[in-house]
Amino acid sequence: MKEVPPIKKSKEAQPKKALTMCQFENESMKTKVIFALMAREVEEFKEQDKEYPTNVRKILDDFSDLWPVELPNQLPSMRDIQHAIDLIPGASLPNLPAYKMNPTKHDELKRQVDELLTKGFIRESLSPYRVPALLTPKDGSWQMCVDSHAINKITIKYRFPITRLDDMLDMMIGSVIFSKINLRSRIIKYVLDQGMNGRHLSKLRMDCMSGFVVSSKGVETNLEKIKAIVDWLVPTNIHEVQSFHGMATFYRRFIRNFSSIMAPITECMKLGLFIWTKAADKAFEEIKSKMVNLPILHLLGFEKVFEVACDASHVGIGAVLN
Template identity: 25%
Template sequence: ASGLRRSVEAKGLSAKRPDSCRGAALETDVKSVDGPDCDAVQKEAPCVVRGQQQDASTGKGSVEERDVKSPKREGTAEAAHGSSSAQGKNTFVEKMFTIGVVDETGVETKYITRKKLRKFLRIKTKSIDEPDFMMVLTNETIKQVARSLQRRDQPDNVGNAKAQRYLETDWDSFKDNPAFPLLVEYKDSVFRPELPEGLPEKRDIEHRIDVKDPNLAMYRQQWRQSPEQQREIVRWVIDMVKKKLIRPSISPHAAPTFCVRKPVGWRIVHDYRYLNSNTVRQSIPMTRKEDILDAMSGAYWFSTMDLMSAYYQVRMREEDIKYTAFQAPNGLWEYLVLPMGVCNAPATMHRLTSKLFRDLKNTKSFYDDIYVFTKSHSIEEHLEALRKTLDILRDNKLYVKLAKCVFCANEIPCLGDFVGRDGVRMDPDKVQTIKDWPVPRTQEELHSFLGLTGYVQRFCPEYASLTATMFALLKKQNKRNAKIHFNDEQLKNFKELKRRLCNPPVLHLPDFNKPMRLRTDASKFAVGGVLFQVVDGAERPIAYTSRKMKSAELN
């Protein structure tokens, strides 16, 4: 925007500085009204630049405030600094710039816009994708902003509850658990701190890759990466070679390698899309999430285990190893074990775990997740069911990550939700994410929001009616970064949807020996219903469902 200075200058050099900033030690105070519950959410706010001017005669500093606005932002200062901002309904952006970000004086100073800051940090977050603001930031401030924003490039980001559970879980945390004596028996056989060196146990089930055209070279050029990611990939390759899970390759095939942030640390993955497009898909029936939850109906004790690096515990078929070749900064390598990213990998893992536990009525598996549950109030019965499961793991030399385990609990995390004695409830992390979600301003942001809420729509009555007007915005333009604007009805539905999903009901696990009831309803453009059972005189919802009517149904 005109009137904004985009130059990046070092302190003490001659430069085109604003007069109000000359000879000043500056800091920023960004006022924003982008909070999801704010009526002025689509209005724009100025950035207040506060400069500490030095008096020529006394040498003492004084504080001066100026509103720095682009031409598009004239007349919006009062709206921006209205009651919504005063009530603290601010986004992560405002918190980032007002809490522990302002730097001390005496170091290099940069003049930068929000847009340029986003490019400077090489991030794609939409949290600061605003019209241009004049920013006055020191080098150290920018580093602090980077640590706050670059979550994809920050392996030690452990702010969410899931990551915190992983860090805090060790053997000491299980000392008071009824299962502790049992777990100690399997400490060296199942609950190892790391996978043993060398290839996994040779089993009947190995991963095979049946290609459609064996003469096609499946190669894709490696793209650029940050130095930090390159170092991480090299360290990972060296570690995998020591463990004898990969080896140097001369294969004509090669996939790019990249990093994905985990709750704790990095996950190294590869782009196997070319390989997958040339692979014959396996048709294997998968266990449904609902079937696992229904099997837990009436259970009193719950335990869950997660296989450690599950794919690395499955061998590759020897003649298919060449197809797994991948590029790294230190050469071309290929897998001796099942890599992540290849199609049919989930099917192979499902075949393995379902075959092992199919005869245990109190144990269910979903890929690398293992769930043990018992309906009896006796803890001894649950420990016996747990022992049978651990025996199978030990006999097949499969290893479990202790940090991801929960034993003898009245509630466990299960397939994105929490299941327990009272039923199924939403994951608190998802609730918080929905609560903090700002009003979408692009089709891509709206796609993401509807994708998240669609996954948990069984917790929300009338979901189709609330989202119908929002889905209509996705049909107008095909560009995912196209700007969108909510009207009053859409904004009202957005807030109501968030309110319902931030206060979701606990869904009842059905008792198939008792009658169920179905209540349905319809509007001019959507249908819906709720399945429920009466428990102790109260209606307990099992699931909500709804959908928009098709064009033929509207006639």
């Protein structure tokens, strides 16, 4: 038997995918809602066309001068403080050969180096030491990186003391507008013309300082940090007790008689044994309840007379400046 060929549908039987002008007008008269698909030329995507949340977009607009679309083809003017890498005296200077790469990567690396030379960001050097550059993939393109492991091994590691938080808070007494430039003006010199003095004050934003919110009223807690303590579940082991104790102790200055209230919880951590008592549970809930309505602490006024108030008991000892 011969195979019967498949039946071919006529063009009239196939559904129409296009409407004439008259058919479109008739259809629009019958229906209330019409969805029209229109084609347009797609322009090249730009970074500034990306959609951001409203609060993020506002910050980007306010500080748009900090990240231009293209960097200027020159370095900034010379400053009083110049960056320098101090090496260990007598250390062997590295002089490493370039990494092996294929012709495509070599041409790309040369292109990026020539571009940096043209812009003045780098310059030819006859330095006695050398470290290789390489290309790494990033966002569909190649990014030039410098392997500085050899330099890091012979670099002097400087150690700087960390400023105590209490001392930093004392520096803010009587201040209304806070700026890092004000706090560090004795260390860093900024190249500003006379018309720019104080202009940075209009760029400031309220921010938290190590878990505290500092304003002209005083020092208060960060609500986001406090929420973690308020929502803390009852500890089930000694590690959870230690975590809660450390978090709550950070805000001890805001709670009157904190050591006495926390004493039952402190007892649970002694000898490395976890014993959760009724007194500890009561203190746990009391600490959490006091965290909800913490006072605003006024910054000290050193022009006034201080009084030392001391107190002690079987579970705690302390002193306060009034």
